[in-house]
C-alpha cells in the first residue's frame with residue numbers, strides 16, 4: 071500500500087516584504103500542484119525520487135547519499151527528510167519511507183513549490199502510518215521541514231498549501247483563510263531567474279535600517295494596500311485590484327526588489343491590456359502576475375513570451391492538501 075498526497079502552489083497578491091514587519095499579506099492558492107507518493111521501507115532510510123526535478127538520493131542518519139544529480143541537492147531534499155521524521159516522531163512510530171516527488175510548480179521562483187512538496191510529504195507520510203493528522207497538524211509539521219530551506223519563513227506558504235483558497239496572514243495574528251466565491255483572471259509571467267528569498271529580505275532590512283524615515287512609510291502603504299485589496303477581492307472589483315497591484319509594484323521597486331526582467335514583463339502585460347501587474351514573492355527574479363479581463367489574457371500571455379518570459383495561466387484553487395490510498399495494482 072502507498073499513499074498519494076497533493077498540495078497547491080501559491081502567489082502573493084499583496085503585501086510581500088511589508089509582511090516581514092507589519093500589516094497583512096494576501097496569498098492565493100493556485101491550481102499548480104506538487105504530488106508525493108509515499109510507501110513504507112523495511113529499514114529507516116528516507117529515499118527520495120525527485121527525478122523530474124533532476125535529482126534523487128536517500129538519507130541515512132540524516133546524511134544524504136546522492137543517487138543521481140549533485141550531492142548539494144541534498145539541501146533541497148533535507149526538508150522532506152526532516153518533515154518525514156517529524157511526522158513519524160509525532161505519531162510515535164519508527165520506520166523508513168520511499169518518497170516519489172513530482173511537481174507542476176516551477177522551483178525557486180516564488181510560487182511556493184518547496185512548501186507544497188513539504189506539505190504533500192507530511193500528509194502522505196501521516197496517512198501511510200494511519201496518523202489521521204488534522205490540517206493544522208500537517209501545516210505545523212511541514213513548517214519544520216520548510217525552515218530547513220528558508221531559515222525563518224513567515225509561515226504563509228505551508229498554510230496556503232495545506233488549506234488552499236485565499237489567505238490573509240499578519241505577523242502575530244492567527245491566519246485567516248477564505249474560500250473563493252468565483253474565479254479571477256490571472257496570468258503569471260516567470261523570468262526563470264531563481265533567487266533567494268532570504269537574501270532579498272536581508273537587502274530590504276538593510277535599506278530600512280539606513281533610511282527608516284522613508285522605508286517605514288512605504289511598508290505602511292503596502293500594508294494598507296493589502297487591507298483594501300482583500301476587500302476589493304471579495305467584491306471582485308478587478309479595476310481596483312489592478313490599480314492596487316500597480317501601486318504595490320511601484321512600492322516594491324522603491325524597496326529595490328524589482329529587476330529589469332520583471333519590469334519588462336510587468337510593462338508588457340500592462341501594454342497588452344492588463345488592469346494591473348506586479349512582481350510576486352520576494353522579487354530579484356522569479357515571477358510577476360497580471361490581472362485582466364478574460365478577453366485580454368491571451369494577448370498578455372503573448373506579450374510575456376515576446377519579452378522572454380514563460381507565461382503560466384492559472385486558476386485559483388480552494389483545494390488544499392489531499393490524500394489518497396493506493397493499493398498495489400491501482401495507479
Ligand code: PMV
Nearest residue numbers: 086087180223224267351352
Ligand atoms: O518569494 P517567496 O514566495 O519566498 O515570498 C517571500 C515573501 C516575503 O514577504 C518577501 C518573505 C516572507 O517570509 O514573508
